[in-house]
Structure formats: C-alpha cells, structure tokens
Amino acid sequence: MISRRALLGTALTATSLSALAMAGCSAGSSDGPVSVYSWRQEDGDGYRKIFDIFTQAHADITVKFEPFNSTDYDQILATAMQSGDNLDLIQLRPYAGGREIADTGDLAPLDDMAELKGFSPESLAAVSGSDGKVYGVPTAQNALITLYNKEIFDQHKIARPSTWPEFLDACAALKKAGLVPIAQSGKAAYLLTILYQAVATSALSPAFGKAVDDGSADFTSQEFRDSVQRVLDLKPYVPESFIGMADDEARAMFAQGRAAMYINGDYRIKPLLDLNPKLQMDYLASLPEATGPVQLSTGVDGAYALMASSPRLEQARALLAWMATEEFGSAFATTFSRLSQVPGAKAEDPLHVKLAEEIATVGTENPFARLGGGNPDVKAEFENALQGVLGGQISADELFAKTQEAYQASRQR
Amino acid sequence: MSRSLRAARGGAARITPLVHLFALPALVVYGVFVLYPIATTLLNSFFEFRGMHRGAWIGLANFETLFTKPPLNGRVLNAVSHNLIMFAASMLTLVLAFVIAALLHQLTVGREFFKAAFFLPRLLSLIVVGFLWQLILSPQSGALNALLDAVGLSALSHAWLATPASALGSVIAVGAWHSIGFAILVFLASMQAIPSTIYEAARLDGASATRILVSITLPLTRSAWMILTVLGFIGAFETFDLVYAMQGAAGPPYYGTDTLGLLFYRLAFGGEGGTAAVGLGSALALSMLVVMAAVSLLTLRLFRPGRS
Secondary structure, eight states: OOOOHHHHHHHHHHHHHHHHHHHOOOOOOOOOOEEEESOOOGGHHHHHHHHHHHHHOOOOOOOEEEOOOOOHHHHHHHHHHTTTTOOOEEEESSHHHHHHHTTTTHHHHHHHOOGGGGGGGHHTTTTEEEEESOOOOOOOEEEEEEEEEEHHHHTTTOOOOOOOHHHHHHHHHHTTOEEEEEEEEOOOHHHHHHHHHHGGGGGGOOOHHHHHHHHHOTTSSHHHHHHHHHHHHHGGGTTTTTTGGOOOHHHHHHTTSSSEEEEEEGGHHHHHHHHHHTEEEEOOOBBSSSOOOOOOEEEEEEEEEBTTTTTTTHHHHHHHOOOOTTTHHHHHHOOOOOEEEEETOOOOOOHHHHHHHHHHHEEEOOGGGGOOOOOOSSHHHHHHHHHHHTTTTSSSHHHHHHHHHHHHHHHHO | OHHHHHTTTTTTOOOOGGGGGGGGHHHHHHHHIHHHHHHHHHHHHHHHEEEEEEEETTTTTTHHHHSSSSHHHHHHHHHHHHHHHHHHHHHHHHHHHHHHHHHHHHHHSSSHHHHHHHHHHGGGGOOOOOHHHHHHOTTTTTHHHHHHHHTTGGGGGTTTTTSHHHHHHHHHHHHHHHHHHHHHHHHHHHHHHOHHHHHHHHTTTTOHHEEEEIIIIHTTTTTHHHHHHHHHHHHHHHHOOHHHHHHHOOSTTTTTOOHHHHHHHHHHSSSSTSSOOOOHHHHHHHHHHHHHHHHHHHHHHHHHHTTT
C-alpha cells in the first residue's frame, strides 16, 4: 500500500510538471516572425500585402499580422501583456489610452528613432507617455466631416453651405422636400462625440482648447453650451429613431441615397463607395457661425509601439522604423484609402487629397481627443450624457454639470 | 492471494489510495481555471491598479469608490435596479413556463413537437440571438415594424431599442424567448415524475383541474421551482452577453439597459472611463459573487422540504 507521504509527493510532482509544461508553452524564442497586434481585423489582407514590401527587402525578417476585434482589442492586449506573452509590436490607442500603457514601462521609448524626426509635434504628443517620451509611430490620421450627396443637393438646388446657419437652412429645405437630411446613428455613444467634433469644432475658440489642457476649462460656460447646441439643433434632421439605429443602417441610408448627409470620419469614405460605387460625395468641415474660415476636426487614429520585452527587439524595431517611412505611409494611404501620419505620404483618391490639403491649413485637434482616460472619463461622461439629452432622459444642464464634474475629477487625479 | 484477485472473486475489496490520483488532473484544471481566478479577483479588489498593473494595497478604497462616490455609485444602483427587474421578469417567465408545461403534460399528441419547438431557441448562442433580434427590432429595416405595418398596426411600430423602457423590455422579452424552453422542459420532467395514481385519486375525489394544478402539481414540482428560481436569479444578475449583443457595452440609451455584468466589463476592461480599472472591476465582481451566493443559499433554504 502506498503511503500518504508518497501519495502527496506524487501529487506535488505531477502538479509541478503540469506547471512546468504550461510555463514551457509560453516560453518564447528570438526566432520566428515579428508579431504585430492590431485592432484592424478588416485590414488583415492589406497589412499583409504592405508587410510583404518590407520582408522582400529584409529577407531575414518575417512578419505575422495578428488582428483582433476592435471592441475586444484592449482587453485581449491587456491580458496578453499581463500573462507575459511574447509581444513584439502592438497597435497603440493614441492620447490617454496609449499613455496608460506607456506609463506602465512595458513599451520601449522611440525618441532616438531618426525616422520620427519629420512627424508633427502634435502627432508625437498623441503617442507620448506622461514622461514626455515618444512610444509610438503614428499611422492614421482622422478627419471628422459631414459627407453629403452632391446629386441630391444639385437635384434640390441646394447650394453647398458655408456657414452653420446656412447648413441648418439646407437641412430644413431637404426635410421639406421629404428627404431625411442626415443619416445619423446615436446608438453607440461614441458616435455622438464624433458628431459633436465634426460640426462643433468651429464653435470652440483656441482659448477653450488651451484652458482644457491647463485645467481651467469650464464645461458649463456659454461657449461650450453653444457648441453642444449645434448637435441639439440637428435633432429634427436626423431619423426620429436614430438612438436605436445602428451605424451600419445610417451608412446604408446615405449610400443608397435615402439620406442627403452622413456625419462620421473620413475612414467611412471607402466603405460607402463599396456600398455604392456611383455615390457622388463631397464633404463639409465644421462651419463658422458667420462668414469665415472653416475648421477641420482631426487627430491621430492609432499608432504602433514596440514592447520593451520583445524577444525579437532588433527585428521589431527595424519594422517599426520602416513604418515611419514614406514608403509605408504611401502604401498605407493607398491600400486603405486613409490619411497617413507619415510626412510626405500621399493619398490617392480625390477626397482624401483634398482633405490632406485642408488639414494642413485648417486642421484642428478637438480638445475631447485629449480628454480620455480615468474613472470617470470626461469623454465617456459627455457622450453618454449627450445621448441622454437627445433621448429626453436628462436635461442639457445636467449634461454640462456632469461633464464639468468629470473634468474636475480628472484634473484632481 | 492478491487483493485484486480477491476482489475479482467477490471478496471484500479495499480501494487503493492511488485511486485519488485520478482526481488530480480535474483538480488542477479546476484550481487553475476556477479557484485561482476567484482568489485573484478577491485579492485584486484590495489593490490599486494602473492599467493592468497592480499597485499598492488600498484596503476597502475600491469598494468605497464604487458604492459611495458619484457617478459610479449611481451606475451601480441603476444597474442593480435593471438586474432586479430582469429577475422579476424571469419569475414571470417561470410562471408562464409552468402553465405551458402543465398544458403540455395533458397533451397526448404533439407533445414532443411542442417541447422541441419551445426548446429550439435555447440551442442558439445568446450572442447570435442578440444580434438577430437587434436586426429584427431595428427601427428602419427591422422585420417586426415591417410586420406591424403589413398587418395594419403601424401605430404600434416603434424604435424598440431607442427608449429606456422599450429597450429594457425588448431585451427581457428576447431573453425570455431564449430561456423559456429550458424551464418548460424542467417543469415537464418534474410533472412526469409525479405518480399518475395521485392524479387518479384526486379526480375520483372530484377535484377540479385548477385544484389539481394548485394542490398537487405545484407542491410536487417544488424542487423544479427551487432550481429554476436559483438559476433565474443567477442568470438575471449575470446578464451580459444578450445586452452586449443587442445594445453594446454602455447599455444605451443612456444606461437604460445597463447591468452589473456590463458595468463590470466596462470597469475592468476600459469601457467605463476609457481605461481599465481592474481594482474597481474586481470589487464589483466580488460584491456580485457574495450577493449571488447569499441569495442562492437563502432561496435553497426557503424551498427546503418540510417548510411549507
């Protein structure tokens, strides 16, 4: 008969062996492809083609693009980092989301990367940690715009509006003609921040943006109230049920000519043309209250960062440095019909060419882009409260008070 | 003669202690995937977190933030109220399931067909069910509004997922549609286990169908009520996937369909506030675990035989 001590010993040995086996499974090696974690699941084929350009010039390096669902990406990345997976390059959220990761010390600083020298200070600030060091190579640039159907505007003899009152007049005329003026979804609250930024950036002065950064902004001020009023003014011109409508439906409405306008980012241009290649579109930036220059809400939309613990540090760094070159930037812009952050990278389609030119002159980073992070989060509080106001659940005064409370709490951290 | 040989010939056999080793793989898996995460969650709720990195011990500060500081305390209360409404709705679903099961119990022809028909939705994943119903309930292109328009009930057409009351009601109705088949099967199995002689005796004594249902079927299916009530409570307080699939992580409109499961997800993985707050999420998860365990035990005690 086996003794209890022997039984315990056997059990412990078996458990230890299991643990060792598990540990062995996760042990990494410097061989193998450089992994690139991304939330752009739909861009998998495009990225693989782009990385082929790199690997053809670097025969000793292979690349494995590993995309995940965007909404689950942060969770998957955090779990992988926590469990000590051998990550090489990761796609990094800009602004607060990326800063949180950079501040953990898990990323390698890139200040000495020569290829980053030509990037704008604003785009590098969006991928920097609290220590001021740069931790990411910015890839995409967003432009938040009002896309409009040129044929519908021409058909109803509506001129391209150049001021906010003209825009509201155009909406009223379209509605009078029996059309849905704006195909807009408000189901996911973040779409309402996009809507706000696209139409209201011109309503905020540069002084308000500075005040946001130095902690003295007042989200109950008349200036901020007036800017939010622009979104509230649009309520009669969006589908009555827009809070319960998904963005896919809004996009389909616009693409099929059932609505005259659609407010979102420039990244929706290609999907809209995929739905209807004959769609004649142009865009409007954020319009001034009276005659004057427009402002184009823009910001960094994603970057790639190097894990400090990468077992393939040199190869991963070489790939990342290439991602900061014009060759990558142009391939990115043409493959995905997006605006690249890389200086000198050229867009191909006419709308993006026009956007790139306009961003250079009237591009403005909306303060909300820099306000994410923490609990409660100012941007999340704002957009959810805005949904509540549009749905009639809370008053506009409550929206301003909640945003201000969240802002003050964020400044105290 | 060896022990095993003796055992094989029908003699008194002694089980070798080595047999316990067979439980080891299961125990290791259980320990790694159940006990370890629970213990880690318990521990994490007492620490400060920066992203996913554990910082200093902060005692009960996470619980204090969660339950006393706005806006989180308001979010917790709001989510709890929705979970409680879901539990109340699951109880109503149980009553309906009991009635349907009693009717099916009377059927001699077609019972299997109806059992299969009611149980069919249960075979689908809740995520799939959620996405499908989201399409059906869509205000612009949904099948439900199209059907109402087609049969002349346009006045009832509605943006089902756009207002707090109808959105929560829609989610609850879809959940009930998905789960009622299981409750019917459990009740039916419980009813079929009641000896037919009891029913025959009752009928001979002149008991009405209602009296038989209330005085015989209801008390003799107590064990089914007990397990379904406990599962209903746990299910209501665990609600996540269906609401997530139909409404997203924030429980729109303006937290009108928020639940503790969604709030936990946003806290722990970054939806509530943009960045992960694992400590706060763990504190919420631990609180949920304690409440669910306590209520489940209480329910089991309430249904204990001999108390009626």
